[in-house]
Each structure stands twice: as structure tokens, then as C-alpha cells.
Amino acid sequence: MVQRQRLHPGGPTLSRLVWGAWRARDAEATRTPQGLLRMIETCLDHGITTFDHADIYGQYGVEVLFGEALRLAPALRARIEVVTKCGIALASPARPAHRVKHYDTSAAHVRASVERSLADLGVERIDVLLLHRPDPLMDADEVAGVLAGLVAEGKIAHAGVSNHTVEQMRLLAARLPFPLVTNQIELSLLHTDPLESGLLDHLQAERIAPMIWSPLGGGRLFASPPEGPLGRTMAELCATYALSGPGPLALAWLMRLPSRPVPVIGTTSPARIADLAAAAAVVMERQDWFALLEAARGRAVA
Template sequence: MQRVNLTPDLTFSRLVYGMWRIGDDADTSPKHVQAKIEACLSQGITTMDQADIYGGYTAEAVLGNALKASPGLRDKLEIVTKCDIVAPAGRHSAARVKHYDTSAAHITASVEASLTDMGTDHVDLLLIHRPDPLIDPDETGPALDALVTSGKVRAVGVSNFRPWDFSLLQSSMENNLVTNQIEMSLLATDTFVNGDLAYLQERMVSPMAWSPLGGGRLMDGSKPELLAALKRIGAEHGVDETAVAVAWLLRHPAAILPVMGTNSLERIAKIADATKFEMDRQTWFELYTLAIGREVA
């Protein structure tokens, strides 16, 4: 499995396992969660993507229970988590309204709660989950820097930020923001032409892609010609259509890291199939053309 350098001493597997729905599985036992992680590790997938809000603030503890039950497993992983969304659920059930909080106090408290729930002394990457209209970069930036200095967080980044949001936060930080996790797929192609991806490429920041299969909608037949092409290309390379859709993202020179989320052990075992072939330029544009519904100008 190819690895991507986010900092000189932090590398991620090119494919990332997303744990958004890990708490929704019928079996959340440490043994079953460990089986998912081991299925990832057997393919060279070492990076796990979490967030405090996942599962109504329960998903991190599901992972933590598995790590506690299997000493030594944590050392094989890189853990990503996120903060700043406050929803009326779990530990934030008293909140009157869903909102964002990028205050130093909230970020620090969120990290402490994440460390406790996951039973670890550090996370490898902390992301600000959503842009906060009330962000004070002179408060948020130093708070993130302090977490890096403390060793509780190895690196920091953002998620769903536009270029101006990214620049604003970066302007008040000593440490570099090392990624922006944004929606990218054959059903979410705007970022390839609206400047979001170009901005990151210019700064040599490797982006992460959430929902690389469009939340499953890519495979539901709503775009029959696109799905047929994915299946045909997959058959030509001995992989299924989901692998082709992910390979489409991997083909981009920005070194995109797709975040693959599934609770199925069978599907987890096939995540790395996307790396089994390299897509040529014309095939990339064939799929892009079908995705946007027109020939490029």
C-alpha cells in the first residue's frame, strides 16, 4: 500500500478506513471491531478516520473498547478524529441547537474526551470538522498549536473548508494545516474545477476525500451509463465497480486519500482493489464526462 507523507514524521496509508457508522453495526463488540481493523491492516490500510460526533458521540468509544481489548493494536494505526460540531446528543444533549464551536476551551475539551474514549494518549491527526462562522483564528490557531506542542495531537488539519477558510486559520498558526477532508467522488466533482483542489495542490497539501462512492448513490443505478462504464472497466481489470470509482480519485496527481466507510467485512477486504491498476487519462475523462453529463468544452 502506497503511503503519503503529511509531515516529515507522519505518513498515512493511501486508503483510509472510515468509522462513521461503526457504532451503527449490529455487532459493536471489541472482537468484531478488531476483525475490521485486522482486515484493513492485512491490506496495508493503517489509517482510521473518526470524529467525536460519529454515532452521536459514541463511535470513538467503540474503537477504544477494541483497542483496550487488544494491547499493541494502537501502535499499528494512525487515528484521525474531528471536533467542533455540537449536536443535541450524547455528551452534548443539553445543547439547545446544533452549532459549531471552535473556541479553545471546546477544542481542548473535545480532544480530552476523544483520548479518553479511545483509550490513547494521542491522536495522529485532529481536524476541525466544519467551518465555523464565528471562528476567531487568533484563538483557534494557538489552541491547535498548543495541542501539537503537548503531544496530544501529532498534526492538525481541517474538513469541509473552502480556500479562504483554510487561509484564515492558517494565518494564525505556527504549525501547518496538513490536509482538508472534503467531499469528492464521481457524484461530487465540483472541487476539481472550483479551485478547492487546486488550492491544496499549490500548497502541496494532500486532501482526504469523504464519501468517495457518493454515500452509495453511485451504485444505485441513478446514473445508469456511468454505472455500466464502471462495471465494464472493472471487468477489464478484474475488480468491481467500487474499486474503479476509487481508482478514479487515486489517478489525480493531488495524492487524494479516499476515506472508505463500510461495516461489511467482505467489502473491507476489497478496499485495496482500487490500487490494483492505474487508470489512464482517457478512461478518467470518460468517467468524468459521464459524471457531469456532458462532454468537456
């Protein structure tokens, strides 16, 4: 069973692995309410209780689909945590007023987006609301004001960011009356920049656990040639840790970081959940961790 973890001392407790709904409408298994309900139930069977969304997923359609799935089994609402995001505005038939893809962190947009997410998901409160991308036109006082209002009204429980730098986090944190509880970032064996950018150090210093998107490189990890350095090292270490394949191994590699990352897995296959959840039981040995980093980068550390 996947354990639970606090994102921040003043923040919510989520499952140590989160299921991300981004691809839900793309796959046969999850594109119907019944199929998506099966995925939610499979996640819950393995202790994965937190579900990651964004208003824009599936051309603004995934939250509606998730809401339909929850309506088939309303008792599940009390057993799950919902994370969603706002701030990206797609040029989409679902939003005819958008002439160009843009970011919008105005108070009016954030509030309207949250209210729509609540209605689409069919929930009374969002557990964590994230600003999806840093917006060059963000007015930090305005954002802090609308987030504080949404918390006071009980529409969101906590706020965080996604894809923000240390400085962008500091700006918003300086104006908010409560802490940011996470920064959802891209990190994987195939995208290791945050290990050195200072971001993970900042998050550890602030005791903020990052959420990790595309923890398996969006599936690219599985295309690693088996005879190449990464393929060979992954096969060896899967045997060492009795793991079924690169998926759980790569998650265990991420979860070894002291900033306590919470990976958001994106598989649309309920059959893969048990194998991926096995990662939560592994504590990777230090040299094995570096062996994977070296194999993934093609060079040893300095």
C-alpha cells in the same frame, strides 16, 4: 497491499486508503468491540492502517466503541494512525447542555473535545486533529493558539481541516506556526464540484493531500442503473482493470488526481475490504478517467 503516503512534506504518513468509523454503530458487523476489532484487523491485513473518527460519530459513541476494541488487542495501537475531528456540537442526549446543533471552535471546546477523544479512544496522542466544519464564529488566533498548545503538549501530532474553502484554509494557515496537513472534503464521481472550485488546485500548490469523505457517494454509486451510461462505463472499465466492481474503480478514479487524495472508505463489511484495497494498485489511464467523468455527469467536458 495499500501503500503509504505523506499527507504533506511536514505532515504524517498515512495509508493510501483510510477506514472511516462513522457508520460503525449502525451495522451488525461493527457495533460490538469484537466486531469492530475484526474490521480493524482486516484493514491492517490489507495495509489500511489509518482510522478516521469524529467526536460526534454514533451520537458521541463511536470513539468509545473503538477504544473498547483496541483494549481487546492493545498491541494494535502501535500499528495504527488515528485521525479525529472536533468543532460540531450536536443537540444530543449525550450532551444535555447543547440546546441547538452548532459549531464551536472556541479554545475551551477544542481542548475539551481532544481530551475526551483521547480518553474515549484510549490513546495518548491523536495523529491528526481536524476542525470538522468551518465555523462562522471562529477566531483564527484563538484556534491557532489552542492547536499549537495541544501540539506542544503532545496531545495531537498534526492539525488539519475538513469542509473548508481555500479562503478559510488561508485564514487559519496564516495564524498557525505549522502547516495544515489536510482538508477532508467530499469528492466522488457523484460529487465532482471540487474539481473546478479551485480547492484541489490550492491543495496541490501547497502540497497538501486531501482526505476524501463519501468516496463512493455514501453507497449511492451502487444504485447506478447498470444499463445507464455510468453503469455501463463502470462495467467496461472494471473489466479493463480487472476490478471486482464500482467501489475500487471509483477509488482508483479519485486516486488518479495529482493532489494525491486519500479516500476514507465507510464500508462496515470486512468482506469488502480486500476488493476496495485493490484500487491502490491501479493507475487509471487518462481517457478512461475522462470517460468516467463524462458518464457520471452526463456530458462531455467543454
